[in-house]
Amino acid sequence: MALLEVHDIGISFGGLRAVDDFQISIEKGQLYGLIGPNGAGKTTVFNILTGVYTPDKGTILLDGQNITGKNTMEINRAGIARTFQNIRLFHLLSVLDNVKIGLHNQMQYSTLTGVLRLPRYYQVEKEMNERAMELLHVFELDDVADYQATNLPYGKQRKLEIARAMATNPKLLLLDEPAAGMNPNETKELMETIHFVREKFDMTILLIEHDMKLVSGICEQLTVLNFGQILCQGKTADVLHDPEVIKAYLGE
């Protein structure tokens, strides 16, 4: 059984069928690419997978568990974490706090423990700080841990979003155009980081990307969306040589 099994999900906005008959099967440990032109419905797929939208049909199974119709919080707790196409950080909080918020459900103590500053508060906070710093180290953000998130340069903000998502200890990581707005150098570095994360944490990743070349470099499987429909699905090499795909992309 694959880690993520999606059967025939779909959703409409008004008269627009934004996604239809979408299916995907992602094995544990895979780095999977979701590509397609502007407005194809890629982000909408992410929003359905994470419970922002409820699909009007189809089912989503994560690790055998049916998560269709659950809300965003429950789905994160079930094991899906994501980043956003337009960065959504806790911008007034520090870089460290952003990651610690990701750890919220991993390391717990009650509100009262916090207000009364019971010993458990100090103990858990210390563990949280250590764990968060470890994660920040992976993303080379440990030296800016006390910066306000909003003051980070763009590339680092994107990395911080991934670090925060990783802090929730997900089974599946969804990255929505992580390289958007980055220069070629930053992009290359980011792709290396993603690759590294996958190796180090044995993470399963579904990645949205605009740029064909970029995904073909690191993803072993691809799904191509066009006007809400799956145009082509399979091994990267096969997809790239598919005449339909070539047509859709050259026709742009």
Next chain:
Amino acid sequence: MAKVSLKRLQKGKTGEKGSRDKFITLLLVVAVYGIVQLLVKTGHVSSLIQGLLVPMCVYSLVAIGLNLCVGFLGELSLGHAGFMCVGAFTGAFVSKVLRDSIGNDLVLFLVALLAGVAMAALFGFLIAIPVLRLKGDYLAIVTLAFGEIIKNIINVLYIAKDSNGYHAAFSDAKSMQLDEESTVWLINGAKGINRIANLSNFTIGIVLILLALIIVYNLVDSRSGRAIMAIRDNRIAAESVGLPITQYKLMTFTLSAAIAGAGGVLYAHNLSTVTATPTNFGYNMSILILVFVVLGGIGSLRGSMIAAVLLTLLPEVLRGMKDYRMLIYSIVLIAMMLFNWAPKSIAFRKQLAAKWKKQKTQEEA
């Protein structure tokens, strides 16, 4: 819900992030207390100002409560005078009923405080349940309406005790058919509650402020506080990392209302009679408290308190200058606004702070 634009307001503001900064605020409160006590003892404080000491504590408390809601939760409330009102009447009612059975003033006040705080918290919770689940400007509107409704309800609420026991009526006092001889009014409609025990004093006010500060500071700098601020900064991202949004919003709003309720209890026991009028518990008061919070700096408890104190003192100090009073008051408002929020002034203060820091490190070296 009404998101206060923190991005704009907090730019360049440090708020009170560091634990040292928070400690300084606490120290400041204690220092002010000490100095004021000294001045009072040596007879340097006019009776006019002495009469303002408790009200200043009251407004500081309510402003701290509101700042938790506006600054940390990021939700606008225009009904905190309503929670203050609930606290005031509940507290005064309880202390009046129990006055004969509890001899010790402090104990009596504590019981009244607990009751007032609990009732304000309950109201905060009940208001928040339907409203916080929705999106949009509902909270601001509903809290505004709540404050007005509470005030009006209390104006038509009658509770009295006579030889036959307790009686209560809504809008029609005659229906209680009281035995006039032995009647003791507990709440007499628009006349409110009279003959309240004078249990509040400056010391109790300061202790309550310190307590509220410690609770809010500790909350903000904890797992739950981070969650609250995460929800404020980006609700969608907060959901995506598995935070229970509704739960934290309810909790924070309830606590915020409870602190305002404590302010109300303190307020009531400083008066012999408490009535619910537009000036003390109407939306004017809610907005005045919001002014304290915004002027003092959203998210800065110290700022809220300073604004509350200054703006309470000012009209009284200026009383002699009749015609110019409101003019000066407005000028001070504008000046404070500029000092706190103008980009140039923020830059200037930053520069000063940096300079000061540098000097200090040089001295230390």
